[in-house]
Each structure stands twice: as C-alpha cells, then as structure tokens.
Amino acid sequence: MNKIGLIVEREFTERVRKKSFIITTLLTPLFMIALMVAPGLIMMKGGSSTKNVMVVDNTPGQFVGKQLVSGKTVSFTLLGEEMTVGQARSQFNDPDIAYGILVIGNDIVDNPQNLQLILNDASSMSVEDNIQSQIQGILRTERLSRYDIEDIDRILADANVRVSSIQTLKNNGLEDDGSSMEETSTATSWAMGLILGMLLYFILIVYGQQVLQSVIDEKQTRVLDVMVTSCKPFDLMMGKILGIALVAALQIVIWAVLVIGASAFIMPMVMGNSGIDIANAMASGTTDPEVIGVVSKLTNVGYLAGLFLELLLYIVGGFLFYASMYAAIGSAVDTPQDAAQFNGIIMMPVIVAIIVMMNVMNDPNSGMVFWCSMIPFTSPIVMMARIPFGIPVWQVAVSLVILYISFFLMTWIAARIFRVGVFMHGKKPSWKDLGAWIKMK
Amino acid sequence: MESILRIENVSKTYTGHKALDDVSMEVPRGSIYGLLGPNGAGKTTLIRVVNHMTIPDSGKVWFEDHEITADDIYQIGYMPEERGLYKKMKVGEQAVFFARMRGMGRFEAIDKLRQWFDRLGIIDWWDKKVEDLSKGMAQKVQFIATVVHEPKLLIFDEPFSGFDPINQNLLKEEILGLRDRGATVIFSTHNMESVEEICDDITLINKSRNILSGPVGEIRRKAGGNTFQVTYSGDRERFISSVSGKATLIGDSEGLIGGYTQQKIHIADDSDVRPVIGLLNENVNLRSFQEIIPSMNDIFIRAVNGTL
Numbered sequence: 205m206n207k208i209g210l211i212v213e214r215e216f217t218e219r220v221r222k223k224s225f226i227i228t229t230l231l232t233p234l235f236m237i238a239l240m241v242a243p244g245l246i247m248m249k250g251g252s253s254t255k256n257v258m259v260v261d262n263t264p265g266q267f268v269g270k271q272l273v274s275g276k277t278v279s280f281t282l283l284g285e286e287m288t289v290g291q292a293r294s295q296f297n298d299p300d301i302a303y304g305i306l307v308i309g310n311d312i313v314d315n316p317q318n319l320q321l322i323l324n325d326a327s328s329m330s331v332e333d334n335i336q337s338q339i340q341g342i343l344r345t346e347r348l349s350r351y352d353i354e355d356i357d358r359i360l361a362d363a364n365v366r367v368s369s370i371q372t373l374k375n376n377g378l379e380d381d382g383s384s385m386e387e388t389s390t391a392t393s394w395a396m397g398l399i400l401g402m403l404l405y406f407i408l409i410v411y412g413q414q415v416l417q418s419v420i421d422e423k424q425t426r427v428l429d430v431m432v433t434s435c436k437p438f439d440l441m442m443g444k445i446l447g448i449a450l451v452a453a454l455q456i457v458i459w460a461v462l463v464i465g466a467s468a469f470i471m472p473m474v475m476g477n478s479g480i481d482i483a484n485a486m487a488s489g490t491t492d493p494e495v496i497g498v499v500s501k502l503t504n505v506g507y508l509a510g511l512f513l514e515l516l517l518y519i520v521g522g523f524l525f526y527a528s529m530y531a532a533i534g535s536a537v538d539t540p541q542d543a544a545q546f547n548g549i550i551m552m553p554v555i556v557a558i559i560v561m562m563n564v565m566n567d568p569n570s571g572m573v574f575w576c577s578m579i580p581f582t583s584p585i586v587m588m589a590r591i592p593f594g595i596p597v598w599q600v601a602v603s604l605v606i607l608y609i610s611f612f613l614m615t616w617i618a619a620r621i622f623r624v625g626v627f628m629h630g631k632k633p634s635w636k637d638l639g640a641w642i643k644m645k
Numbered sequence: 646m647e648s649i650l651r652i653e654n655v656s657k658t659y660t661g662h663k664a665l666d667d668v669s670m671e672v673p674r675g676s677i678y679g680l681l682g683p684n685g686a687g688k689t690t691l692i693r694v695v696n697h698m699t700i701p702d703s704g705k706v707w708f709e710d711h712e713i714t715a716d717d718i719y720q721i722g723y724m725p726e727e728r729g730l731y732k733k734m735k736v737g738e739q740a741v742f743f744a745r746m747r748g749m750g751r752f753e754a755i756d757k758l759r760q761w762f763d764r765l766g767i768i769d770w771w772d773k774k775v776e777d778l779s780k781g782m783a784q785k786v787q788f789i790a791t792v793v794h795e796p797k798l799l800i801f802d803e804p805f806s807g808f809d810p811i812n813q814n815l816l817k818e819e820i821l822g823l824r825d826r827g828a829t830v831i832f833s834t835h836n837m838e839s840v841e842e843i844c845d846d847i848t849l850i851n852k853s854r855n856i857l858s859g860p861v862g863e864i865r866r867k868a869g870g871n872t873f874q875v876t877y878s879g880d881r882e883r884f885i886s887s888v889s890g891k892a893t894l895i896g897d898s899e900g901l902i903g904g905y906t907q908q909k910i911h912i913a914d915d916s917d918v919r920p921v922i923g924l925l926n927e928n929v930n931l932r933s934f935q936e937i938i939p940s941m942n943d944i945f946i947r948a949v950n951g952t953l
Contacts, residue, residue: 207746214742218734426729430790433696433723434746436715627698 207435211443212450215418219451229455233462254279255303255331257321258296260289262310269308271342278334280306289322299324306335313346394565397589400515401561403456404588407519408554411452412530416543418444419534419626428626437623441535442615445527452523456516514591514600521607522584525614526550532618535625536641542632553581561589568593578603580610617642648707649674649798649829650695655704657690664690665701666853672798672831672846677824679840679861680833681941682850683949688833689726691850692800695831696723708798719748724791726802726833730775730783737762737771740790747794754793761789765815780807788816792823799823801832805839817843837941841865847941849948857948865938868953871912872937878904879929887924891916905932 219225254275259282261269272280281302283292289307296302303325309318319339321332348356373385419441422428431440533546560576567573568590577586583603591600624641625633633641650672657665665687672678682688693699695706697718706713708720731739737758744754762768765785775783784807792799804820805813813836821843824830834840840847840861847864849857857864872895877884881898888894888910895909912918918934925931939947947953 210742210745214734218731222733422729425732426725426727427731428729429698429725429727430723430729430743431746432698433718433721434743627693 207439208443208446211435211440212447215444215447216450219414219448220454225451225455229458233459233466237466255325255328256281256301257331257335258283258292258302258305259308260287260292260305261285261308263308263312264310267346268312268339268342272335272338275334277330278303293322297324303328303331308339312339313343316340316343393568393592393594394589396592397561397564400592401558401585401588404515404519404522404585405554405558407452407456408522408526408584411448411523412526412550414448415445415527416530416534416547417540418448419531419622420537420540420543423535423538423626432626437535437626438619440626441528441531441619441622445524445531448527449520449523452519453516456519515588517604518584518587518607521604521611525580525584525607525611526554528611528615528618532621532625532638535622536628536633536638537625538632554585557582557585560586564589564593568595574599578606580607583607620644647674648672649709650831651707652691652695653705653707655691655694655701655706657694657699657701663853665694667704668850668853668855669704670848670855670858672829674829675824675827676829676845677820677843678829678831679844679847680831680850681835681837681840681847681945682833686850687853688850689802692723692802692831692833695800696721720797722747722791722794722796722799724787724799724801724804726806728783728787730787730790732774732776734775735771736767736773736775736778736786739775740786740793743790744793747796749794757793758789761793765789765819781809781812784808785812788819792819792828795826795828797828799828799830799832801830803834804832805834805836813839837945840941849945851949857944857953861941864944865941866936868939868944868947869937871914873910873912873918874907874933874935874937875910875925876901876905876907876932876934877925877929878906878932881906883928884908884925887928888921891921891924909937 255278257278257280259269259272259280261282263269266282266285269280269282272282274280289305292305296305304321304323307320307322309315309320312318316339321335348360353359376385378385419428422431428440435443529550533543533550537543537546557576560573560582563570564573564586573586573590576582577590577599584607587600587603620642621638624644648671652668652670655665655668656663668687668691680688680691690699694701695713697713697715708714708717734742737755740758740762741751741754744758745751749757759768759771762771765788767782767785770778770782770786775786778786788801788804791801801820804816808816817839820830820832844861846860847858848855873892884906885894892910892912895911898906898908901907910921912921922931922934925934944953
C-alpha cells in the first residue's frame, strides 16, 4: 500500500509540475469560452466593411428600389431609370466601387423570382439575406395594399402570436398551488448534459491515453525492470492509474473553480444586459428564451456545484474503469503503434456512448438510453447527459454501483495481463495471448 | 561455504526457443560471482528468473534457506543492462524515489544518497535532469540507486559497459567495497579482465547450458593443464634428458636475448613439480620456472568453442 502511495506521489508531482499541465489547465477554459463567445461577437459586430450595391430598378416609378434602406451591411445606390443593365455592368465592374448590381424585374410584385444580383466580388450570405428580407417586406406590403383593408397592419400584428416556450415543471405530487414544483428545461438540460458528456469523453481519452503512454514509456526505457524488482506489478499499475486520476481530478477542480468563479463574479459584472445579447447571438440571433435560460442556469452557483459533484463520481468511476484497460494494453505492447489496434476496440463503446448521449434529448428515458446508462462501458458518458434531466435517484445509484463493481473486476483482469505483459518484449500479443495471460497462474 | 543463492536445474522455453536448459549454479555468500557467456546465451533470462521477473518452466531457485518468493526481491538490488531511469525527473529526486521504493525512509535515503553522490563525484548533478546527463553519469546514478538500500544480494547486468577506464576502476573498487561490507555480488559481463581482477567464482553459460562453473583460480589452473614455462641456458640435450619421463615438451624451444632458451613443458596432472625443478637445476642454468595460467579471455573462447 505504501508503495502505491509512493508511485501515486511520483506520477502526480511529476505531471503537475510540467509546464504543459499548467498551460493546458489555464488555457483550456479560456479557449472554450472564446469558442462559445467568438461566433456571437463576430455576428454582433457584423462582418467587415459595408457593401455598396447598385440598384437597377425596372418597376414603375422605381417604387421598390426607393424603399430599400441602406444599413451597416449593405448600402444601396439607386441608379436612374434610363440606365440599362448592360450599361450598369460596364460602368460598375470595379469591386472597390460596387460590390454588385441588383436588378429588380418590372413584374416583381407578381413574379418575386424576377430578382438578380450580379456580383463583382465573392458572394456574401449576409448581403443576400439583407436584400431578400427587405424585398420580401416591400412586396408583402405592396400585395396587402391591393386588398384595401383598413388597419391591416394592426390586425396582422395582433394575429401574429408566437408560443416561444413552455414552462415545464417536475411534478412532486403535492396538492399545493404548484409553486413548490421545480422548473425543468429540456434545452438547458440537454446543453448541460452535452457539455458534461464531452468533458468526460475528453478526460477518458486524454488521461486514459496518458496511462497507456506512461506504461509504454517505462517499458521502453526499461524503468519498468527496475520498478518491478521493487514492487508488485499490481502496485505499479494502481499507482499509475490513481496518480493520473488525481491529476485529472485536480484539473477538473481548477476548471470548476474557474467556471464557478467566472459565473458568480465576472459574468454578471461584465455581461449585465450585454450577456443576454451574447446569448442571443450564440443562438444565431434568435431571442429564444430557452437559450437565455441556459445562460441563467450557468450563472447559478449551487446548480453547478451539485452537477460537478455527480460529474466527479462518474469521472472517477469511468476513468478508473477505462484506465485499467489502457494500463493492461500498455503493458502488453512495446510501442504506441502496436497499441493502436487494441485502442480501437476500447474506443468503440466510447463512440457508442457519445451517439446515445446525443439521442438523450429526444427521450431521456427510452429503453436504449436506460440500458446504456447501466452498462459500465457507456454509463459514465450517457449518465452525464441524463442527470440534468432529473432522473430517479435509484437509477443513478444502481448505475454507479455497477460501474464501481465493474471497475474492480476490470482492474483484476488488467492486473493479471499487466503482471505478465510488463515482462514481454518483442512480439505483439494476440487476443488469445491476452486470454492466456489472464488465466495464467 | 554457505550459499546465498542456489539455482537448481532451471529450464525456460520461450515460443520455440530454449533460453535456459537445465542450468544449476550456487553463489557463495559474500563472494563476487561472474556470470559469463556469449550474447544470447541466456544470462539475462537467468537473472530475470532470480529476480522473479520470469517464472521458470521447471527447476527451483533457493534464496538463503528457502525457495525464493516474491518478497525476497526486496533483498536483491538489480541493475539491468539496459539502464532504466525516468528521463524527465531530476537525478536526486529520482534516486530518493527508488531508495524509498526499496523501503528506505525519505531522510535516511537523502542522507545516504548524498554520501554516495559525493563519493562518485556526481553531487553537483543532484538537481539536473537525467536527460541532461552523459551515459556514464547516468550509469553512476543507476548504480547508486541499486546499492543504496544495502541489499544482501546485488545483481549487475554488464556494469562496466559505457564507462571509461578510470570510472571502470572506480566502479570495481566500489563493488569490492560492497563485498567487503557483506554483500554478495553477481554480475554478468563480457569484460574478462574485470573477471580475473574481482571475481571469486564464475559460471559460464553457452547455448542455454551451464558449461563451466567454479572458483576463478581453480578454473584457470585447470585450464592451464599443468603446463610450465622454463627459461634456462646450457646444453639442450641435458635439458631434455633431465625432464624426460616426468614431463613432455610442448612445441619448439625459443631462443631469447642473452643466450637463454624458453621451453614449454607439461607435467602429468597428479605429479609433483619439485623433482623436475631439482633435476633441471642440477643440469642446466635454470633462470625461471613458471606455471602458465591462461587468461579468462582464452578460457572463455576455448570453452565456447568446445576446445577446453
């Protein structure tokens, strides 16, 4: 036991003191935030410069062109009625002067497809969107005015009802006015689950690979020969797994502190109203209250702390389960190349788990999702996505018990492979060899 | 003499290849024991069997008075041929780590290690990373890490490879010192000079079998086969007649500067050399009479080629 402690200590301190650890720990959250906020900011600030669009309007009295409004994205210049498309094309062919020429057909009200944009430059989605929506609005008003109905605008505005969200509540069985019920939100839960599931996926892959790499390295440098004459192979394996697990735990705790700290102090301070804007921008400009809900949940410290606790339980179990597999493989091969084949087999359940996780939003309690959250190979990741939906406690408990029992079983199997594998050099073992090693006395 | 390690009829087969074939050997306590053999003869496999890293197919290994167990490896210090150190770790920390892995307390380890580092002249390297050391430096670190916890049995696989002659001597002195303080040392090597200098006993393994075992002096004398180099001046006929019947001449005589002649002779294994010397002394001017002891290098080559 005391030897395991020593190995854990060494693995932990060596890794934590590395510059790469400090850098990734501090930069990853920044990078994630940048990744989330950047598209919103870019969309808010708009693209680059304003595009100049020349308008050739063939409608009577140029009534469509006159109604086009210049803005930040596009600036319209209405050309005279006498100007033909050909003249305009030869006169405005310099992209510095004109981004393009908009040709509006004379029968556009009845034939809305009679609209062309001739470009001198690369096409731009935002310019096209802008033109389309303006023309659409002009044509709509024009067509409505044909019916000659008084107050048409007010009637339309009144009729334009939008149900943007349902308040979803968790029934707690009490016969009160309903205020004791907890509010739930599908989108929020899904977003949280997705983020957490991905985080766990990242940890399984990154740190699992570190266990694998660490064993292979020691085998290659022959440190292993010295180590196994000082301790039992099992101690060495557990020491490595636990040491690297501690590093992962430390990293998550630091991230949690950073995220909780950011949401408790910095986000409200910096964002205020603009936080909502960013949230809107994040959802491609919609004002969907669900998205705003996610942001407000992310700023709820208690909610986050609770989630991180559950996350940690699954991370520990899931990581230990997978890490012991990685350790066994590391011991059995000589080079990372040889490990690739076995690695692929380990990755399969992880990928299945990710796919199932994506489906959790449709029905967090479907049969497939339920069973995948019980099977230890997939349960850590799938549960990450399910927990935010508020699933029964017994399911979490049973799944955790299965996970931890499986971890002990897997460690036992891995230790038996490890014990033989660390001394094997040269030939890459087959599955049959691994089986024989497990059974070996 | 009481033995610390006894290997009895050990065999080990890897897929299609017999690495050890019925090998036995006995290492006396407090001796320096050389494990010799050409590359691929099975030395490392044998060492791995002793270290409990490989389980033999048959045969037994006894440590002190009992069959060796996994716990006995803590009494054994092992320095593998391919040196293993954590490259990114600082030298001092690493040595402390290995010492603690072998049961020393932190402060005891630091104390002892500093003494060792000082003695081998690498104390300035305490805070350097292993990857910054030269090969010889790293070897010294590895050596210290192997011996610092003062195990009863030390096993060095090719301890002198990678060292310059000065450091080879330094290491030899340290190995002798360890023996004098009560440790038993087994080392495998190709360096036959070092075997002559420091080994008490050897075992020579060739093609997975033990082909020669015993105290170094005895083996060399036996291999010499009672041959002597005689240097004399005087009448050759009288020389021949005085040894005839008691010894046979080997090869031709060689003339030496100053009128001396040199002749190799062989005396029958169980007979006394004194009458031969007496007769020679009477009949010729005897300058020297010296037993020919073959070098370990010769013995090694002859044994491996089957001409010993």
